[in-house]
Amino acid sequence: MNFASxxxxxxxxxxxxALAAMGQGFSPAYGADEHSNRVKNWFSEIFECETRVFFVATGTAANSLSLAAMAKPGGLVLCHAHSHIQMDECGAPEFLSGGQKLLPIPGAHGKLSADAVGAVLDRYDPANVHGGRPVGLSLTQASEAGTIYALDDIRALSAEAHKRGLKVHMDGARFxxxxxxxxxxxxxxxxxxxVDVLSFGGTKNGCWCAEAIVFFDLDLAEGFEFVRKRSGQLFSKSAFVAAQFEAYFEHGHWLDNAVHANQSATRLAQAIETSGGARLVHPVEANEIFAIWPKGLTAHLKAAGANFYLxxxxxALPGEGPGADEDMVRLxxxxxxxxxxxxxFMDALNQYRA
Structure with a gap:
């Protein structure tokens, strides 16, 4: 029962x-192969616009280099206080952007609001050099809390950013x-x-190692091939990344994978919520579940073979936090x-209740 990640x-x-098939024969290096070109065109078809697409190895690289593309001296990027770029990327967004600073903002259930972003931006005077200047806003879709921004929310946040001259990045590790x-x-x-630039994730949803930076604002992509190369993210055997995306997109495989993951999470969440001894921390809208339950249940489920993270x-927990005899967990x-x-897992829950 693997629910850790x-x-x-x-x-x-x-x-x-697709990877095994690509292992036979030869392909031109550094993205000059037909598979890479086909996938880049496929991205433009999927997104119904002209895009510039750059393959990278990890989500951290995708996020950090996307933000580097909008960097300016004294630059600030607004993000959620519990976003991946703020909490889990070891300073890579700052390092790869030449010292650009992240400006974390709290928000319920892992999401930012346009009002909160606007209130922070109101504090910055473009003529005052001492505090730095906001240059970007980063949103995570689905969020680190497993919640999802509605389209109206994305539009409102982007409008708030654009009217102040900021670019908008979307972390789409679970796009x-x-x-x-x-x-x-x-x-x-x-x-x-x-949204001006997207970190498009495939690794969490069926790929082995396939992430892409997708530029919708083509001006942001100017010279980006050098940014990627300098950061060590240019694949020599790019065809292996492209082959993954070909299989991923063909016949809607990527969406089938996501639907299965989401439906599995919904079933788990319903079982947890009706168990009587546990409660959900956030709405379950994608494939992550956050719950609070007795420490005894943690031990029971682990003994039954379930893998999940404390x-x-x-x-700022939206509801009551865990008590002394409780754990907060992620599945x-x-x-x-x-x-x-x-x-x-559901049987193990029922056995604990019994």
Whole structure:
């Protein structure tokens, strides 16, 4: 019962087959192969606009280099206080942007509001050099709390940023999960709402190692090939990344994977919520579940073979935080989550109640 992370899951059978096939023969290096060119064109088709696409190895690289593209001396990037770039990227966004500073903002259930962003921006006078200057806003879709921004929310946040001259970045490590929940087009969830650059994640949703930076604002991509090379993120065997994306996109495989992960999370969440001894911390809108339950239940589930993470309660928990005899936990489902594992977990919950 593996619910620790969607990074624990391997590659899907279709992606694995594509990688194996790519291992035969030869392809031009550094993105000059036909597979890389085909995938880059495919991104433009999927997003219904001209894009510039750059493959990178990790989500941290995708986020950090996206923010580096909008960097200016004294630059500040606004983000959620519990965003991945703020909490889990070891200073890479600052390092790779030449010292650009992150400006964390709190928000319920992992999401920012346009009002909160506007209130922070009101404190900065463009003529005052001492405090730095806001240059970007980063949103996470789906959020680190497993929640999802509605299209109106993305539009309002982007409008607040753009009217102040900021660029908008979307961390889409779980982009497909959010898209599957909203049931809208990729274009509707990004550039049509004002997103300028997207970190497009494939690794958590069935790829082995496939992340992409997708520019909708083409001016931001000017000279970016040098930024990527300087950071050590230019694949010599780029065709192997492209092959993953080919399998990922073909016949909607990426969305099928996300739907399965989301549905598995919904089943788990319903079981947890009705168990009587546990409560959900955030709405379950994608493939992450955050819950608070007795420490005894943690031990019971671990003994039954369940893998999940104990989680540090955020500073501003929307509801009541964990008590002395309780744990806060995170469970994550994936494309590889087996219905039998969900059923076993539910049985273990019922056994604890009994």
């Amino acid at each position: 969607d990074n624990w899951a391997g590659a899907s059978s279709k992606v694995s087959a 497909a999960n959010a898209l599957a929940t909203l049931n809208v087009s990729p274009a509707d969830m990004t550039w049509r709402q004002g 989680w540090e309660a955020p500073d 994550v489902t994936s494309f590889a989550t087996r219905p039998s594992d969900v059923a076993r």
